[in-house]
Amino acid sequence: MTPTFAAIRTLRGELVVNLCRTFAARGVAALGTVMLGVVLGRLYGAQGWGCSRWRRA
Numbered sequence: 001m002t003p004t005f006a007a008i009r010t011l012r013g014e015l016v017v018n019l020c021r022t023f024a025a026r027g028v029a030a031l032g033t034v035m036l037g038v039v040l041g042r043l044y045g046a047q048g049w050g051c052s053r054w055r056r057a
Helices: 003-044
Strands: none
């Protein structure tokens, strides 16, 4: 194998690793966003803590 092909193979390997890391990071960020939405929805939803602030005594 010539040095050029070895360099290309190395770059392709690094590209795949970087794409996998990016994909994983975006997946974690998306799950975090969904979980934040669930938590905030439970806190400020119709039955949550936020509803009691606006009730009249």
